[in-house]
Amino acid sequence: MLNVHNLNYSSSRTLLFQRFSVIFMDVLFVYAVRECCKCIDGKKVGKELTEKPKFILSVLLLWNFGLLIVDHIHFQYNGFLFGLMLLSIARLFQKRHMEGAFLFAVLLHFKHIYLYVAPAYGVYLLRSYCFTANKPDGSIRWKSFSFVRVISLGLVVFLVSALSLGPFLALNQLPQVFSRLFPFKRGLCHAYWAPNFWALYNALDKVLSVIGLKLKFLDPNNIPKASMTSGLVQQFQHTVLPSVTPLATLICTLIAILGPEAFSDV
Numbered sequence: 001m002l003n004v005h006n007l008n009y010s011s012s013r014t015l016l017f018q019r020f021s022v023i024f025m026d027v028l029f030v031y032a033v034r035e036c037c038k039c040i041d042g043k044k045v046g047k048e049l050t051e052k053p054k055f056i057l058s059v060l061l062l063w064n065f066g067l068l069i070v071d072h073i074h075f076q077y078n079g080f081l082f083g084l085m086l087l088s089i090a091r092l093f094q095k096r097h098m099e100g101a102f103l104f105a106v107l108l109h110f111k112h113i114y115l116y117v118a119p120a121y122g123v124y125l126l127r128s129y130c131f132t133a134n135k136p137d138g139s140i141r142w143k144s145f146s147f148v149r150v151i152s153l154g155l156v157v158f159l160v161s162a163l164s165l166g167p168f169l170a171l172n173q174l175p176q177v178f179s180r181l182f183p184f185k186r187g188l189c190h191a192y193w194a195p196n197f198w199a200l201y202n203a204l205d206k207v208l209s210v211i212g213l214k215l216k217f218l219d220p221n222n223i224p225k226a227s228m229t230s231g232l233v234q235q236f237q238h239t240v241l242p243s244v245t246p247l248a249t250l251i252c253t254l255i256a257i258l259g260p261e262a263f264s265d266v
Helices: 012-038 053-062 065-074 078-093 097-110 112-130 147-170 174-181 197-214 246-258
Strands: none
Touching: 012 053, 012 078, 065 078, 078 097, 078 112, 097 112, 097 147, 112 147, 112 246, 147 174
C-alpha cells in the first residue's frame, strides 16, 4: 500500500483505508456532539422535539454535509478534528479546564489551522481558570490569580508539544516542519483563487497591469509571464500594487483577530 512510485500513484487498498478510517474517526465527532448537547440547559423549551435546543444543535452538527460528503472524498479527517475541538469546548463548559486545554493542544498539533482559535482559548482559560475568584459584581478579583494553574496549563502545552515535535527536533528537522506548516512560498493564492481579500487585491493588480500595458505605462519585458491568476502554486511579485510580505499578512491577521474594540481607545 505504501509503495509509492510517482505523483499519480493510486491503490485500491489505500483508498479503502482512507475511506473507512475517515468513517471510523467520525465516532469521535458523534461523541463530541453528544457531550456538547449535554452542556445545553433544556429546561425552558417547548414540548415539540424540533423546539428543543439539544435536538437542533445535534442536527446542525451531525447533518453537516460538508463532513458527510466532502470529507469522505477528500480524506482530510475534518470530522475527527472538529470532534476534538467540540470535545475540548464541552470540557471547558464542564469546568474540566485541564482536559479541555489538553485536547486543544492535541488538536493544534494535528492541524495548525486551529492556531486562529488559540487566542480565544488563552483568554478564556486565563479568565475562567487562572483567576479563581470574582468580585460580587462579577469583575475579576486580581489577587485571586493562581501562578500554579498557569504553570500547570503551560506544562500541558509543553508536554504535548514535546511529544509531537521532539522527534523532529532530535533529527534536526524542525525548520523543515515549520517551512511546511507555513508555506509562504505558495504565495497569497493557493491553487487558483483563495476566497479572501487577497483574491480581490490580486485581481486589481491584474487589471491595472493590463491597463498599464494598453496605455504603454508599463514595459512588456518587465511583466512576469506567470501571474497570481495563473493557478500555479508559487510566490509571485505584484506588477503594479505593492507586493505583500508574510509579515504584512501576519499583522493584518492579528488586527482582524483583535477587532475594532481593541483600538477604540487609541
